[in-house]
Amino acid sequence: MALHPDDVVQVADGVHRVRGGLVNWYLLEDGADLTLVDAGYPGDADDVARSVALTGHRTEDLRAVVVTHAHTDHLGAVPRLQAAHGIPVHADPVEVAHVRRERLEQVTVPRVLAEAWRPRVAAWAVRALGRGGTREVRVASVVPFPPGGPLDLPGAPVPVPTHGHTSGHTALHLPAAGVVLTGDALVTGHPTSARPGPQLLPRMFHHDPAGAAAALEALARLDADVVLPGHGEPFRGAVRDAVARALDR
Numbered sequence: 001m002a003l004h005p006d007d008v009v010q011v012a013d014g015v016h017r018v019r020g021g022l023v024n025w026y027l028l029e030d031g032a033d034l035t036l037v038d039a040g041y042p043g044d045a046d047d048v049a050r051s052v053a054l055t056g057h058r059t060e061d062l063r064a065v066v067v068t069h070a071h072t073d074h075l076g077a078v079p080r081l082q083a084a085h086g087i088p089v090h091a092d093p094v095e096v097a098h099v100r101r102e103r104l105e106q107v108t109v110p111r112v113l114a115e116a117w118r119p120r121v122a123a124w125a126v127r128a129l130g131r132g133g134t135r136e137v138r139v140a141s142v143v144p145f146p147p148g149g150p151l152d153l154p155g156a157p158v159p160v161p162t163h164g165h166t167s168g169h170t171a172l173h174l175p176a177a178g179v180v181l182t183g184d185a186l187v188t189g190h191p192t193s194a195r196p197g198p199q200l201l202p203r204m205f206h207h208d209p210a211g212a213a214a215a216l217e218a219l220a221r222l223d224a225d226v227v228l229p230g231h232g233e234p235f236r237g238a239v240r241d242a243v244a245r246a247l248d249r
């Protein structure tokens with residue numbers, strides 16, 4: 001199903017949330033220029049282009065893609081954006097090798113099959129496959145974040161290392177807007193989860209589950225009252241409250 005205009009919503013000044021079929025991505029707007037944060041599944045590439053158009057921009061307005069991490073459902077449209085428009089992709093220095101697929105820290109098909117008896121897991125896996133969840137994503141080049149401070153990109157996101165979900169997973173803080181994009185360090189729902197609300201993803205999705213739990217401390221310290229996750233709906237409330245709820249489940 002193609003993206004619907006209602007799936008693109010401005011959630012804060014200059015911040016657009018895009019609800020893909022199984023994963024969110026975000027567009028940070030600064031005048032004519034955009035930063036794309038995360039890039040959906042490979043099968044979401046047309047929807048990524050549509051979402052840019054729905055904000056009144058052209059794909060050529062994208063200055064960069066910033067990825068919270070290199071899982072296939074966050075990196076999918078990057079090869080096309082690089083090939084067609086030469087748009088650079090930026091990631092945490094620790095995540096760079098993962099983006100290049102020099103290593104892969106993604107849940108395996110056998111592991112998913114082993115969990116397929118759980119309610120919702122099999123149905124999610126079929127949908128993920130349909131969007132190219134097991135397709136190889138080839139990314140030609142990736143720019144590591146410089147140390148410390150905001151990125152010199154539209155929206156000026158500040159990387160917040162939240163290593164654990166993957167070795168170099170990073171959240172992105174927008175201090176002026178009071179927004180944090182949490183990627184998969186903290187979500188508010190997932191097709192494999194029965195209940196909405198702030199939560200950690202199921203254990204099988206984390207490369208380092210203990211690290212993923214510890215990473216919540218870095219989020220709780222941020223000054224933000226709009227929490228925009230990689231999966232699930234926006235949470236309006238202090239990020240420390242979202243973290244407390246996730247730990248309470």
Ligand SMILES: [Zn+2]
Nearest residue numbers: 071073184230
């Ligand atoms: Zn994800």
